Every structure is written in C-alpha cells, then in structure tokens.
Amino acid sequence: MKRVIGKAQLTAICCDSLTQAKQVFNQESPEQFLCAVVDYTLPDAPHGEGIQFAVDAFLPTIALTTDLDNEMRKHVLGFGVVDYIVKDSVQVFEYLQRLLHRLEINKHTGVLVVDSERRSRSALCTRLTQLNFLVYPASNPDLALQIQAETPDIKLVLVHDNLVEQSAISLIAQFRKSADATQLAIIGMTDKRSGSISARLMKNGASDFLYLPCEHEEFLCRVVQNMDYIDQIAEIQRAANSDYLTGLANRRYFFEQLTRYHARAGDVLALMDLDHFKRVNDNYGHDGGDKVLQHVANLIQQHFKQDLTARFGGEEFCLLVRDDKQQRALERLDAFRREMEAATIPYEKQTIQCTVSLGAVGFCRDEPIEQLLKSADDNLYTAKKKGRNCLVMTPPVENA
Numbered sequence: 001m002k003r004v005i006g007k008a009q010l011t012a013i014c015c016d017s018l019t020q021a022k023q024v025f026n027q028e029s030p031e032q033f034l035c036a037v038v039d040y041t042l043p044d045a046p047h048g049e050g051i052q053f054a055v056d057a058f059l060p061t062i063a064l065t066t067d068l069d070n071e072m073r074k075h076v077l078g079f080g081v082v083d084y085i086v087k088d089s090v091q092v093f094e095y096l097q098r099l100l101h102r103l104e105i106n107k108h109t110g111v112l113v114v115d116s117e118r119r120s121r122s123a124l125c126t127r128l129t130q131l132n133f134l135v136y137p138a139s140n141p142d143l144a145l146q147i148q149a150e151t152p153d154i155k156l157v158l159v160h161d162n163l164v165e166q167s168a169i170s171l172i173a174q175f176r177k178s179a180d181a182t183q184l185a186i187i188g189m190t191d192k193r194s195g196s197i198s199a200r201l202m203k204n205g206a207s208d209f210l211y212l213p214c215e216h217e218e219f220l221c222r223v224v225q226n227m228d229y230i231d232q233i234a235e236i237q238r239a240a241n242s243d244y245l246t247g248l249a250n251r252r253y254f255f256e257q258l259t260r261y262h263a264r265a266g267d268v269l270a271l272m273d274l275d276h277f278k279r280v281n282d283n284y285g286h287d288g289g290d291k292v293l294q295h296v297a298n299l300i301q302q303h304f305k306q307d308l309t310a311r312f313g314g315e316e317f318c319l320l321v322r323d324d325k326q327q328r329a330l331e332r333l334d335a336f337r338r339e340m341e342a343a344t345i346p347y348e349k350q351t352i353q354c355t356v357s358l359g360a361v362g363f364c365r366d367e368p369i370e371q372l373l374k375s376a377d378d379n380l381y382t383a384k385k386k387g388r389n390c391l392v393m394t395p396p397v398e399n400a
C-alpha cells in the first residue's frame with residue numbers, strides 16, 4: 001500500500017491502530033492530508049470505528065475490507081466514504097492508485113451542480129465534496145451560466161431535469177456554445193424512469209446520463225470516467241502542441257495561435273538562434289546541450305509570459321513580442337539577449353555559457369506569415385554574419 005501511494009507521488013503516513021492514527025492526525029495540520037485509507041478492522045477498532053473517525057475529520061476516506069456482502073457494503077457506504085476496496089486481488093492496488101490520482105486532481109477541478117431542488121442539490125454537492133472537487137451549486141439556469149462563465153476551472157456540469165425557467169435541454173445547448181465535449185463534461189440527470197429524456201439530453205449535448213437515485217458506485221464511476229476522458233484529451237492536446245524537451249509550444253501550435261491572434265501596433269516577430277551551439281554539444285555532450293536548451297526555454301517563459309513563444313526545432317526559437325510600441329518590444333528582446341550573454345548555466349560540476357542571435361521584423365498582419373518569417377530569417381543570417389550575440393531588425397523601428 002505504501003509503495004502504491006508513493007507511485008502516486010504522495011507520502012504515506014502509516015498507522016497500525018486507531019489510537020496511533022488519532023495521535024498522528026492531531027499532531028499534523030488536517031490540510032496536509034489528501035485522504036485516509038482505512039481498514040475496516042483495526043486491533044482497537046474492530047467495527048469500522050477507524051473509518052468513522054476519518055469521515056468525521058472531513059477526510060475523503062477510502063475503506064478497506066477483506067470481504068463484502070450486501071450488508072457490509074451498505075454498512076461501509078453508510079459512513080460516507082469515497083469508495084471501498086475489497087482486498088481480494090492485486091488489481092485493487094492499481095485501482096487505489098487511480099483513485100488517489102483522481103482525488104489529487106479533483107482538488108483543482110470545479111464541478112457545477114444545477115438542480116432547482118435544494119435537497120437533491122445538497123446531496124449531490126456533498127457527494128462531490130467527498131471526492132475533493134471544488135463544488136459550485138446553482139439553483140437556476142441563469143445562475144449556472146453566470147458561474148460557468150466566471151469560473152474557468154469548471155470541467156464537469158451535472159444538470160437535473162427539474163429546472164423550471166428553462167429546460168435542461170436548452171441549458172445544455174447553451175453550455176455547448178462555449179465548450180465542446182472535450183473541454184466540458186455534462187451529465188444529465190432525472191428522477192423519472194420512463195420516457196425519452198435520457199436520449200434527448202444526450203442528443204442535445206450531454207456527455208452522459210444518470211437516473212436518480214443511483215447507487216454510490218455508479219455515481220462515482222460515471223463522474224470519474226467522464227473526468228478521465230476530459231483529462232486524457234487535455235493531456236493529448238498538451239503533448240501534441242508542445243515541444244517535448246523544453247515544454248514550449250511547438251512550431252505547429254505557434255502557427256495555430258497566430259491565426260487567432262489580434263495584432264497590436266508594436267508587435268515584433270523574432271527568430272532566435274543559439275550561437276555556436278554545435279561547440280556546446282562537442283564540449284559538454286548532448287545532455288549538456290539539452291540542459292542549455294531547457295535553460296533558454298525557462299528564461300523565455302519568464303521574460304515573455306504574455307507573448308507567443310515556441311521552439312521551432314533544433315536550437316532555434318520563435319517569439320512574437322506583443323506591445324503597442326516596437327521600440328519597447330525590441331528593447332525586451334535585447335534585454336533577453338544580454339541576460340543570455342551574462343548567464344552561467346550549471347551543468348554537472350561545470351557552468352556553460354552561450355549567447356544568442358536574433359533576427360526581427362515588425363509583425364504586420366497584411367503580409368503572409370511565411371514572408372515575415374523569411375525576412376526575420378534573413379535578419380538572423382545578417383546577425384550571425386555580424387559576429388553573433390546581436391539583434392538585427394528591418395525595416396528600422398517605426399514608432400520609437
């Protein structure tokens with residue numbers, strides 16, 4: 001169990017009795033704990049008293065049992081646990097690892113609950129809070145839309161079909177105007193067993209559907225599966241859009257961002273290339289070269305947070321520096337060049353120094369981007385010919 005918890009990048013604090021668990025818990029800050037994993041039977045707590053203690057301490061609690069008949073299942077769920085795990089195969093460790101990972105991610109994941117009846121809305125919110133989500137209740141569609149517009153961390157919406165001013169179907173359609181199924185999961189819900197409501201909600205944009213009341217396990221599985229889908233798509237998108245070594249945007253994603261970009265008067269497009277990088281590789285090995293590329297990428301991220309940046313490949317980077325005045329954009333680029341000149345990059349027991357050359361052009365939306373990049377590349381070539389470690393821009397700055 002300790003190994004599994006370690007694999008989930010968490011630290012296990014192990015106790016072998018309820019008495020010890022109470023002592024440990026009282027010595028630490030409750031916020032420090034992600035959750036409690038508690039065996040139903042402990043030497044000094046033979047009937048789930050340990051589980052009760054963890055739940056009462058507001059810890060998301062995962063119960064462990066050796067076997068589980070229907071009675072026992074009801075008893076364990078009655079404590080208000082996140083889930084239970086029957087210790088009957090090695091698969092349970094993998095399940096536990098996934099569950100811990102989910103609880104960790106949920107700390108930063110918002111869920112909007114739209115339900116006009118207070119009792120069922122509260123019950124849903126309680127269940128979701130147990131799963132560590134940031135929960136946003138809404139009693140009507142207008143409030144729901146307002147919360148969703150103001151809260152970017154919302155990744156899941158639960159919509160009950162008991163809404164009055166507006167149907168659940170039209171509310172879901174509204175959500176879908178701003179977020180597709182890869183960005184926002186929507187689970188429709190109803191108390192009515194008959195009719196075609198589930199099909200209608202799903203055809204109008206719901207990702208999934210639940211009949212209420214539902215078993216705890218079904219609720220958990222639906223929520224987790226829908227969130228896993230959203231997170232996996234986000235991970236695939238991140239991998240497809242970024243450069244593996246440096247984490248910066250890649251060339252393709254840079255172009256994609258440019259097409260959606262609203263230009264400002266002083267924008268400057270620059271190509272930046274590390275000087276004599278082959279020598280860095282020759283002197284310090286490929287790993288040393290990689291370290292320099294990562295260092296440069298980190299500096300770029302710090303200096304150009306609000307701008308568009310990318311690693312174009314090899315030792316070449318591209319930046320679109322956004323400003324109202326070209327002179328200021330240019331100064332920021334040159335300040336970066338000087339910082340690189342002064343930087344000593346630690347690598348093993350040595351330090352590496354490396355300068356950069358830059359070719360820049362004013363970013364003008366009327367010219368094709370390929371043409372602008374070609375001009376920036378010509379200027380970069382001139383900068384290299386001038387002796388490197390410098391910035392060349394044509395035409396000269398307009399609004400200095």
Ligand SMILES: Nc1nc2c(ncn2[C@@H]2O[C@H](COP(=O)(O)OP(=O)(O)OP(=O)(O)O)[C@@H](O)[C@H]2O)c(=O)[nH]1
Nearest residue numbers: 273274275276277278279281286287289290314315
């Ligand atoms: N470590 C490392 N090296 C890379 C990577 N991509 C390209 N390179 C190396 O970058 C070097 C680029 O060399 P050149 O194109 O000759 O340019 P340079 O030595 O920087 O010389 P100038 O650009 O003229 O200043 C080559 O040695 C490539 O192997 C990478 O991802 N990691």
